[in-house]
Amino acid sequence: MLPSSLKNLIDQLSKLPGLGQRSATRLAFYLISQPTNDLNALAQAIKDLPVKIKYCPRCFNLTSDSSLCAICANKNRQQNLICVVEDILDIIPIERTRQFNGVYHVLGGLISPIDGLTPDKLRIKELVGRIKQLLAQKIQPEIILALNPTTEGDTTALYLEKLLKPLNFKLTKLNRGLSTGSDLEYADETTLINALKYRH
Ligand SMILES: [Zn+2]
Incomplete structure (x- = not known):
């Protein structure tokens, strides 16, 4: 069984348009292999969205x-x-x-x-x-x-x-x-x- 943190990531990713459970899983495994700095930068960019993007x-x-x-x-x-x-x-x-x-x-x-x-x-x-x-x-x-x-x-x-x-x-x-x-x-x-x- 997958660790719950990974399962959670897959669940979140599979909510994105065009990503089914399978491609979300593949993407999650790709992310695991990335350097911590890159992962932090990605997480921060997503976190900034509701704060920095306005209409x-x-x-x-x-x-x-x-x-x-x-x-x-x-x-x-x-x-x-x-x-x-x-x-x-x-x-x-x-x-x-x-x-x-x-x-x-x-x-x-x-x-x-x-x-x-x-x-x-x-x-x-x-x-x-x-x-x-x-x-x-x-x-x-x-x-x-x-x-x-x-x-x-x-x-x-x-x-x-x-x-x-x-x-x-x-x-x-x-x-x-x-x-x-x-x-x-x-x-x-x-x-x-x-x-x-x-x-x-
Ligand atoms: Zn305008």
Whole structure:
């Protein structure tokens, strides 16, 4: 039988996405063979996460302290052009294109009732708040929905379109040069640049 500390590590690792019991066991045995310094550094990096990583209070991107993230704080970026994405990882490929000069709003998931993800679990209220704040300042927002072309992505887009329509402002979607089922995260740069340019 395995020592309880090792069993505990395997249990924790197998909670990670993509790691089943078997690969978690293999990874745990790999870790056993590593130098103490490396193990301490890994443990510390994980321990630091809840303390050092914060979310931007405006867009929910990552930030290093409790103030606005680097994108929201950048005065050269159009604060009224808001690209709505599912999660933080979706920001990276769009930023890489250097073609987007607006800001983001991270929903924190997509509507999927089967998984318990109802609209109230996502940062939709906060998005509506941002839009209303712009409108109150007589600034016309443009919202670009950059959600993945999956059933959940389409459901969420449809929900947002219905919800936001009465507010009467420009709402566009990324052009589906992004083929159905393909993830924003893996879209190549040219495809993304075109998707942004020909949004509709
Ligand atoms: Zn931000």
